[in-house]
Amino acid sequence: MFRPLTLFIGLRYTRAKRKKNFISFISFISIGGIALGMMTMIVVLSVMNGFQNEVRQRNLAMAYDLSIRNSNPQGFVENWQESYSEIKDNPNIIAAAPFNNGEGLMAANGQFFPVKIQGVDPDYESAVSSISDSMTTDFISGADFTILEEGEFGTVLGSDLALNLGLNVGDYVTLITPKIQITAAGAIPRMKRLKVVGVFRLGAYEYDSVMALMNYKDSGRIYQIPKNSVSGFRLKLNDPMVARETAEQAQAKLGDEYSTMTWIEEFKTLFKMIEIEKLTMFTIMSLIVAVAVFNVVSTLVMVVTEKRPEIAILRTLGMSPAQIMMIFMVQGVFIGFFGAIIGILLGLLIAFNVNSIITFIEGIFGGNVGNAFYVMEIPSIVVWSDIYVVALITFGLASVATLYPAWKASRTQPAEALRYD
Secondary structure (H helix, E strand, O other): OOOOHHHHHHHHHHOOOHHHOHHHHHHHHHHHHHHHHHHHHHHHHHHHHHHHHHHHHHHHHHOOOEEEEEOOOOOOEEOHHHHHHHHOOOOOEEEEEEEEEEEEEEEEOOEEEEEEEEEEOOOOHHHOOOHHHHEEOOOOOEOOHHHOOOOOOEEEEEHHHHHHHOOOOOOEEEEEEEEEEEEOOEEEEEEEEEEEEEEEOOOOHHHHOOEEEEEHHHHHHHOOOOOOEEOEEEEEEOOHHHHHHHHHHHHHHHOOOEEEEEHHHHOHHHHHHHHHHHHHHHHHHHHHHHHHHHHHHHHHHHHHHHOHHHHHHHHHOOOOHHHHHHHHHHHHHHHHHHHHHHHHHHHHHHHHOHHHHHHHHHHHHOOOHHHHOOOOOOOOOOOHHHHHHHHHHHHHHHHHHOHHHHHHHHOOOHHHHHOOO
16 A cells, blocks of 8 residues: 555554554643643533523523614613514514613512512513413412413512522512602602512523513503503514614614614623633643643654664665655644544533433532532533634644744764764
């Protein structure tokens, strides 16, 4: 079978035999170092992707892909369905639902906690929100938005808010609003007694501790929102990643009377922080790979030093400096290639089974990693573009690392190398 001479010799040098097997040993150490570095990069990036997706899903369950409001902060949207009909032909818009927003205090069992009220329409909300997936009526059985019946003044509390107030499903809580009503005793805040008909748990403390849901018509009465008007309406998008483009198109059709806000703007700081963390971790993991690549340089330098007599003989037999250089580049590329392949396989194996591995470790040492991050399990999402970039960087660094030792080998002078042999 035909094999190029430089390839044959380069691979042969990688697996030195007999008593000169130290070079072979450190070659495999170099492969192992690159594999471990790449495996770490893949696992870390996959977990970071998982947490990023987890944060996005939890926030969007309560927030909006895209919301339409009155451009006047004190104004309301009248006949929201008419406004929606003007933009619903956009292919990226799936559904819409009205909402009312309000703030206040909730009081029960001698405890007072701030609360953000979100009024929803049970007929439309399920098409734009996934919060009903985490909603329960008795902490055990499932529920949906139909438990928020108009006129019943029922509320669904965040799990931490219910816990802080000492409330269970079926209990009553008092909502104190900033609205003022004039009585014989003077001006006092408007108050309304609400029945707790359900509890939701998103796993995000900033929502579970301050949010409460109501029927939007009941909340409209409490906050004195005009009839047939709402605070705004939210849109569910087919592709939330192009929310800004969709918002611009909707704004152009609706005019200056309305304003738009996307989830990207609402959580810009949060997602920017996650992106920076991901980039930082990627840089740190790249340095780990770079350290492993230094082993390739030291390995090849040692090979060149040991093989000086063989290099001299090859030169006297007519091999050119370029061919000598290619021999040692083959060895370095071999180390980088197999290190990358092994690292990819190990990284994917761990990334796809990270929860099983965490469960096994918890079984041995005890504890619960998930509780530390307020999640039921450690999320991991493999993004193949990340894998390609990591593999390219690793293989590229390993290939570049071969240049100096290979160039040094090509500069070997036969007479000088054989003088003392």
